[in-house]
Amino acid sequence: MDVPAELRYTEEHEWVDARSEAVRVGITEYAQDQLGDVVFVDLPEPGTSLTAGDVFGEVESTKSVSELFAPIDGEIIVSNAAVADAPELINSDPYGEGWLVEIMPAEPADVGALLDADAYQKLIEG
Amino acid sequence: MTIPSPLDEVHRELGAAFTDFAGWSMPVRYGSELAEHRAVREAAGLFDLSHMGEIEVTGPGAAAALNYALVGNLASVKVGRARYSMLCAEDGGVLDDLVTYRLADERFLVVANAANVDVVARALAGRAEKFDAQVTDRSREFALIAVQGPNSADILRAVSDADLGGLKYYASMEATVAGIDLLLARTGYTGEDGFELYCSPEQAPALWRALTEAGEPHGLLPAGLASRDTLRLEAGMPLYGHELSSGMTPFEAGLGRVVKFEKEGDFVGRKALQARSEQSPERVLVALAGEGRRAPRAGYAVLGPDGERNVGEITSGALSPTLGYPIAMAYISAGLSETGTALTVDVRGKSLPVTVTALPFYQR
Numbered sequence: 001m002d003v004p005a006e007l008r009y010t011e012e013h014e015w016v017d018a019r020s021e022a023v024r025v026g027i028t029e030y031a032q033d034q035l036g037d038v039v040f041v042d043l044p045e046p047g048t049s050l051t052a053g054d055v056f057g058e059v060e061s062t063k064s065v066s067e068l069f070a071p072i073d074g075e076i077i078v079s080n081a082a083v084a085d086a087p088e089l090i091n092s093d094p095y096g097e098g099w100l101v102e103i104m105p106a107e108p109a110d111v112g113a114l115l116d117a118d119a120y121q122k123l124i125e126g
Numbered sequence: 127m128t129i130p131s132p133l134d135e136v137h138r139e140l141g142a143a144f145t146d147f148a149g150w151s152m153p154v155r156y157g158s159e160l161a162e163h164r165a166v167r168e169a170a171g172l173f174d175l176s177h178m179g180e181i182e183v184t185g186p187g188a189a190a191a192l193n194y195a196l197v198g199n200l201a202s203v204k205v206g207r208a209r210y211s212m213l214c215a216e217d218g219g220v221l222d223d224l225v226t227y228r229l230a231d232e233r234f235l236v237v238a239n240a241a242n243v244d245v246v247a248r249a250l251a252g253r254a255e256k257f258d259a260q261v262t263d264r265s266r267e268f269a270l271i272a273v274q275g276p277n278s279a280d281i282l283r284a285v286s287d288a289d290l291g292g293l294k295y296y297a298s299m300e301a302t303v304a305g306i307d308l309l310l311a312r313t314g315y316t317g318e319d320g321f322e323l324y325c326s327p328e329q330a331p332a333l334w335r336a337l338t339e340a341g342e343p344h345g346l347l348p349a350g351l352a353s354r355d356t357l358r359l360e361a362g363m364p365l366y367g368h369e370l371s372s373g374m375t376p377f378e379a380g381l382g383r384v385v386k387f388e389k390e391g392d393f394v395g396r397k398a399l400q401a402r403s404e405q406s407p408e409r410v411l412v413a414l415a416g417e418g419r420r421a422p423r424a425g426y427a428v429l430g431p432d433g434e435r436n437v438g439e440i441t442s443g444a445l446s447p448t449l450g451y452p453i454a455m456a457y458i459s460a461g462l463s464e465t466g467t468a469l470t471v472d473v474r475g476k477s478l479p480v481t482v483t484a485l486p487f488y489q490r
Contacts (some may be wrong), residue, residue: 036143036352037160039445040419058474060421062444065353065474087419093156107466 001030003122004095008111009120013097015095018111022077026099027059027068027090030124036059038087043079043101044069050074050103052110057100058075059090071114131176131194132269132327132374136334140348147351148240150177155350163356163447166316167346170275171286172337173354173428177242181236181250181325187257188232190391195253197376197399199389204213208296208313212376212384213246219372219399220379222246223364225313226299235309235324239366253394265455268329273337274357276490278342279357282321284340286310295319304336315354316463317361318490342422355446359453362413362486368424369411369455375399378407378457380485409438409457412479414469416452420479421445427458431468433477438462440471446487452478453487 003009008016013031017024027091032038036125050056050070057068079101090098105111115123128151131137137144142153152173155162165171167265177350183192192200198211205228213221222242227235238246247263273281279290288301288310298311306329313328325333338346355365364370369379375398387401414422421430422443427436438458448454455469462469467482 033143037157037158037159040421042420060419060445062356062421063154064445065423 001028001033002031002095003028003117003121005117007095008114008116009068009078010071011123012116014068015065016071017113017115018108021108022102022104022115023072023074023111024069024088024099024102026094028120029065031092032091032098035059035066036063037061038090041087041090041100042078042124043084046076046078048076048078054107059087062118072103072110074103075106077104079105098118130149131174131337132330133174133334133490135177136331137174142348142350143350151352152177152274153348154354155346159350159352159356160447162176162278162347162353165345165347165420166275166318166349166353166357167448168276169347170188170273170277170304170341171225171316171347171349172280172334172341173274175270175272175322176268176327178270178331179238179240179263180245180268181238181243182262182264183234183250183254183259184262185232185259186256187259188234189252191250191257191259192226192234192236192390193391194375194393195250196226196259197385197393197395199386200226200228201232201389205230206297206299206431208298208311210384213249213397214375214395215372216395216398220366220370220376220396220403221249221372221375223370224367227309227311229298229309241480242366247260252453268324269327271319271323271325271330271337272314273323273346274314274316274349275318275346277341277346278318278320279471281337281344281346282310285336286489289417292476294462295483304333304340305415306333314365315325315361317363317486317488325440327411355442356447358450359442359444360446360486360488361454362455364455365442375402375472379410379411407460409479410460411441412456412458412463413483413485414440414454414456414471415483415487416454416471416478418478418481419445420473420476420478421452422473422480427472428458428480429472429477430469430481433470437469448488455479460471
């Protein structure tokens, strides 16, 4: 399973790209593989305020429903409209076109507390 | 500890994702379950169903024993044909739904759901006691491979000289496929033409590989249990544990026609089922269709059109891969079961408008 070194991760199998001011969030390759074909995504409106751990959306596959959890405190800047129209992008390109939202962190330093690629790799290897 | 399929190694080579199903470790999908679903509708899919149970009933009294044990008239089934039936409790509750093949005058093969094999084997043995019949659970002696989809006959023809034209729907024959002697049946659970091949576990990997090779030019894909579930749902076929359970009779499920009161002699559940057949059930199984992409799922509450009163519960649901909109089956109050009735489903706090529709959702 691909776990890009430049990203940060959560225990709920989300990735966070903190290389820009507003951080981009998606689900990992491992998560999409566990879900199977994604057929529906429910994402929040821009302007939604989140506290880390809040449920901010849902990803549905044919067999299951998974909630999305805010990785950090912040505000939704943009939701990926392309993925709402074509949820299969989450399967085909989870770290690229299958991104979900961009969040403006309330506290940019919070991202540093997330898992790094090595720690996440260990998590999914159990 | 889960039981591996006789095809476990083949599935691992194919990179399958596995699921625990009634104590068995079975492939849930190989790649994309939507692609596997589509392959079965448009070309063909190859399924491992080795978890299903096979129980043999033999002897001069086999037909009479089955007529007493099951709600259907198995004695009227001709040799070489098969029949869908149910095993009911004394109170009419459904213990399992079954396909029974009559292999010879005095030999039947009863195919049970994996989760119910022990219940079925025990019930059949107990109910057959006063008949001149033997009941033997042969589940571990059979692997079961299904080829389903419009191209399945072409695929079988490439590896067998069997007279497929003469093999009707719900019929079976002894055949040689890819050099392997097996029981070939024209049955399935997908709503498509297709075949089920009962062979020895030892020969299953060779058979699977031969069918894979023969199927390649015909668009055959290995298909897992995820696609099997969406295929049977589109075809409006009930799944034990969802649409069927010991808490309800065949009449609530709209399958009262499988109960053959006119057959000779007593059968287990006759009294309770007779009484039930003369009343209107309080709740009935219906088909629901919605809009959008959000699927009702098993256990979700069905509410009235006002979104208030709880009128029932979803038993199975999915975004239909073939139709592109949400479909479901549900038990609801009988007064609301008419086709066209508008209802809502509570999808995790959001209400999804649905309409009662006719089964099946999809017909080939």
